[in-house]
Amino acid sequence: MKTFARLIRRYVLATAAVVLVAAALCLGAVAYIGLHYGNVEQDRTGIETLAGALTQTAGGLQLDPARTPEEWLQGYAWAMVLDDNGEVLWQYDLPDELNKCYTASEIASFSRWYLEDWPVLCWTEEYGLLVAAAPKGTLWKYNICSSQAMMADLAAGILPALAVLLAAVLGCCLLFGRRGARQLQAIAAGLEAVAAGRTVCLPTDGFAGELADAVNRTSEQLRRRNEIIARRDDARTAWVAGVSHDVRTPLAMILGWAEQLEHDTALPDTARRRAAGIRAQSEKLRTLIEDLNLTSKLQYGAQPLRCRPVQAGPLLRSIAAEFCDSPLADHCTVTPELTPDADKAEINVDAALLTRALENLLNNAARHNPGPVQVAITATRRGRMLEIAVADDGAGYPPAVLNALQTGANTPHILGLYVVEQIARAHGGTAQFAQNDPHGARATVTVPLCGQ
Structure with missing residues (x-):
């Protein structure tokens, strides 16, 4: 609105300047004509x-x-x-x-x-x-007579008359400018309301009526679009939650039966290996469902963020230790590498969400590398942020996956990594994915330090 007020002030001042310039040009033109044509006979006798x-x-x-x-x-x-x-x-x-x-x-x-x-x-x-x-047609010759008193009054009143005229012009400019400013300020307030997501209904009379009508129509279109998006998002969230709930119970039964069969010594080794494969794939499915639920909540702000000051070193070492106790660590070695200042640094994070992000990165390194793989968890302070990197020496990201990660495309086979990016962004940080040097994959997550 201040911009519109400045615009109106400039308009009024510009109008006054134009009036003054026009008056000066008129006086100058009269003076020029008088001097030019009054001096035509200067070169004659x-x-x-x-x-x-x-x-x-x-x-x-x-x-x-x-x-x-x-x-x-x-x-x-x-x-x-x-x-x-x-x-x-x-x-x-x-x-x-x-x-x-x-x-x-x-x-x-x-x-x-x-x-x-x-x-x-x-x-x-x-x-x-x-x-x-003088030659015919060269001189206009007529006598004009007037009252001496009238001429004296005219000479005495010309300056006050000009002042009154200028004041009238400026008054008109201020009056119309103020009315226009009020209308433009109302439109500016309406635009701010539309930008804030509110619905407006501006009066459409006055010189800015067309602009006000356009703002009203835009507000109504945005309201309808937001309603459609909200209904779609609610339907999506409800669908994800419903599917997750319906799948969770039979999946738990499948995991239980597969684990029993895997440890049943009465079964042949082939059957036990197949049961182990069923259990592993079921665990992947459970993780996928959990990621789907979490990404839906993070995307629509339904996941509460419980940030607390946490010391980085103990948290990262506990994450590495828990992963080493999981079945996925059978062919995977995890080594925490923390600088002294990073080890003692306090980060302001939701510990459960950050743990989930790092577990996704560790699980990704273990599942997508067939042979033994070395994984390093490093942490370094970077100004007001703590930089946590999970790097392995495996096969690295496939080109299509890396392109999807770097361009922000959300595809099902990188849902776990997309959750990592969402968790980092929810904390005010970033997540970057690249190939490790000389080979392997490297994911870097930054989170804010306490007091920053």
């Missing part, structure tokens, strides 16, 4: 200069011989001098139809306006009235 160039001689009026008549009359089409009776005393290039006697009313008329469409200028000297005409 003025009427006063022309009048001074005429002198009375015994032969009548004559122009000063210092210049030619054309130079004296530069800018004028013709000129004449009238006496007190309106008779022409002297003329230069005067049209024949104008070479006549003029009455007082005619002189008064053309001195203010035009003489037969000729714009003329007049100048009074002792010898008479000098009349000089």
